[in-house]
Amino acid sequence: xxxxxxxxxxxKIVGFTCNWCTYAAADLAGTSRKKYPPNSxxxxxxxxxxxxxxxxxxxxxxxxxxxxxxxxxxxxxxxxKGNFYARRRIAAIRTILKQFGLDDRFKSYWISASxxxxxxxTMKSLTEEVKELGPNPMRGKII
Amino acid sequence: xxxxxxxxxxxxGLLKGLLEKGVVDCxxxxxxxxxxxxxxxxxxxxxxxxxxxxxxxxSFSVNAANLVKGWTIKExxxxxxxxxxxxxxVELIKLKQLDNESVLLITTDCSGAYTNQVYTEHxxxxxxxxxxxxxxxxxxxxxxxxxxxxxxxxxxxxVGDIIIASGAGDDLVVAGLTEKxxxxxxxxELSLEDKDLERAAEKEKIAAExxxxxxxxxxxxxxxxLEEFLQDCIVCKNCRxxxxxxxxxxxFFDQPLGDPAGxxxxxxxxxxxxxxLPTGQLFYHLTxxxxxxxxxxxxxxxxxxxxxDIPLTRLYPVITQKVQEIFKYEPGKDVDEPLxxxxxxxxxxxxxxx
Ligand code: SF4
Ligand code: SF4
Ligand code: SF4
Ligand code: FES
Numbered sequence: 375x376x377x378x379x380x381x382x383x384x385x386k387i388v389g390f391t392c393n394w395c396t397y398a399a400a401d402l403a404g405t406s407r408k409k410y411p412p413n414s415x416x417x418x419x420x421x422x423x424x425x426x427x428x429x430x431x432x433x434x435x436x437x438x439x440x441x442x443x444x445x446x447x448x449x450x451x452x453x454x455k456g457n458f459y460a461r462r463r464i465a466a467i468r469t470i471l472k473q474f475g476l477d478d479r480f481k482s483y484w485i486s487a488s489x490x491x492x493x494x495x496t497m498k499s500l501t502e503e504v505k506e507l508g509p510n511p512m513r514g515k516i517i
Numbered sequence: 518x519x520x521x522x523x524x525x526x527x528x529x530g531l532l533k534g535l536l537e538k539g540v541v542d543c544x545x546x547x548x549x550x551x552x553x554x555x556x557x558x559x560x561x562x563x564x565x566x567x568x569x570x571x572x573x574x575x576s577f578s579v580n581a582a583n584l585v586k587g588w589t590i591k592e593x594x595x596x597x598x599x600x601x602x603x604x605x606x607v608e609l610i611k612l613k614q615l616d617n618e619s620v621l622l623i624t625t626d627c628s629g630a631y632t633n634q635v636y637t638e639h640x641x642x643x644x645x646x647x648x649x650x651x652x653x654x655x656x657x658x659x660x661x662x663x664x665x666x667x668x669x670x671x672x673x674x675x676v677g678d679i680i681i682a683s684g685a686g687d688d689l690v691v692a693g694l695t696e697k698x699x700x701x702x703x704x705x706e707l708s709l710e711d712k713d714l715e716r717a718a719e720k721e722k723i724a725a726e727x728x729x730x731x732x733x734x735x736x737x738x739x740x741x742x743l744e745e746f747l748q749d750c751i752v753c754k755n756c757r758x759x760x761x762x763x764x765x766x767x768x769f770f771d772q773p774l775g776d777p778a779g780x781x782x783x784x785x786x787x788x789x790x791x792x793x794l795p796t797g798q799l800f801y802h803l804t805x806x807x808x809x810x811x812x813x814x815x816x817x818x819x820x821x822x823x824x825x826d827i828p829l830t831r832l833y834p835v836i837t838q839k840v841q842e843i844f845k846y847e848p849g850k851d852v853d854e855p856l857x858x859x860x861x862x863x864x865x866x867x868x869x870x871x
Contacts, residue, residue: 427807428769428804428807431800431803431804431807432800435799435800435803436788436789437789448863448864449863455861458861458863459858459861461861461865461866461869461870462844462857462858462860462861462866463858464869464870465843465844465866465869466807466810466811466840466843466844466857466858467807468869469810469836469839469840469843469869470803470806470807470810470836470840473737473738473836473839474737474738474739474740474742474743475738475739475740476740482869482870483870484870511740512740515744516789516791516792516793517744517789517792517793517796517797517798517799517800
């Protein structure tokens with residue numbers, strides 16, 4: 375793809391974030407007027423452990439250009455250990471995605487409620503990375 | 518481990534003994550019907566056949582664990598089957614789809630197996646039992662073992678409660694791996710002595726051969742490749758139904774979201790412009806790979822079950838092995854080892870987050 379086309383490309387990114395940390399961090403980024411690209415659509419989960427890897431698969435297969443997940447730092451889950459279990463599931467699905475060269479479109483982070491700035495910066499770098507990757511080829515496919 | 522030496526001819530008596538002495542209430546054992554071999558559920562000892570010709574027959578019909586999946590009965594069921602089948606049963610115990618107290622798992626050595634169709638068709642050449650030399654010889658004639666067997670590293674019996682290991686010629690060793698297994702053999706009044714059935718060198722050789730075969734398989738390394746691989750899939754979900762470790766009472770892909778029809782399908786077509794029919798091959802298989810990612814025992818039952826001859830071994834066991842590697846987990850090995858998704862370490866896998 376030429377440079378021009380790349381510049382026009384505004385990726386669609388689906389984000390799954392934990393209510394207690396990253397979702398609050400997104401709020402904080404907003405209330406403290408941190409600017410970040412509007413490409414991500416955020417879906418709030420009550421805990422990392424609610425992230426069913428099928429959500430990631432479905433988003434990617436339906437053409438989301440990027441998918442991210444973000445939860446409380448390990449050891450800081452509101453429900454004590456939800457993110458420890460989530461980390462294992464993510465490791466498994468990432469291994470599968472990697473086999474098919476899809477793992478580049480899936481990112482995961484730990485962002486706590488107080489890290490509004492980190493959230494804004496993460497959204498910036500994420501959007502850049504996904505722009506680099508270009509549109510998800512699944513978008514136009516008949517599946 | 519403690520065991521006893523036997524001859525092939527003794528097996529009939531051993532199995533009958535299990536029923537007669539009340540060690541088990543019933544037995545699922547290989548059953549020979551003419552040229553072919555399947556299973557039977559035996560309640561009365563007199564129905565036990567002279568089983569030598571069936572017990573080690575290199576024929577795969579169904580995964581025996583799939584036959585008892587979800588059985589939650591008090592009666593004790595003895596299951597005599599190949600390593601991959603017993604491994605699946607062990608996973609089912611961990612998944613609470615089978616009660617450890619209600620089964621006696623008896624594993625036989627396996628040499629690699631043919632699909633039951635190939636076995637029946639070529640029974641004259643294959644016979645009742647094969648070894649690796651025979652397998653290679655038959656390969657020359659175009660009679661090949663299942664791909665899942667070619668890449669299987671766990672052909673020697675080393676899981677379950679009791680193992681039946683074949684030695685030279687007519688010799689066998691039967692040994693207890695668990696207290697339950699040893700108790701059963703003691704009840705049969707076998708005189709048990711210490712046995713070493715580790716067979717490390719033999720296992721290494723099998724593993725090396727299996728790894729070489731695996732390396733020779735075409736790899737599915739892109740989404741395009743997977744799409745092409747699944748092009749003929751009609752989403753009949755037979756691979757799921759025959760998989761011993763796919764156990765949900767109500768599969769997502771039998772529900773409206775996973776199996777859209779009518780208006781739901783029109784909505785999808787509206788969203789994407791068009792949908793393929795049948796739809797959802799990628800979603801179905803990628804989800805299933807994830808669902809069995811830690812528990813897949815590589816038995817190849819999915820591939821055997823596919824009416825469209827899709828070589829599913831190249832998808833399921835090949836990829837799930839990679840997931841099992843990151844958790845250092847070997848499905849079916851140890852009934853007391855927790856399933857990877859039910860456990861965690863506080864510090865681990867950070868490389869998987871990025
Ligand atoms: S997968 Fe392994 S244990 Fe199962 S039938 Fe094949 S060789 Fe035997
Ligand atoms: S996915 Fe296939 S190879 Fe794996 S356990 Fe299920 S049927 Fe056997
Ligand atoms: S058995 Fe074959 S055709 Fe049926 S769903 Fe599985 S891969 Fe598709
Ligand atoms: S509550 Fe945030 S990860 Fe569990």
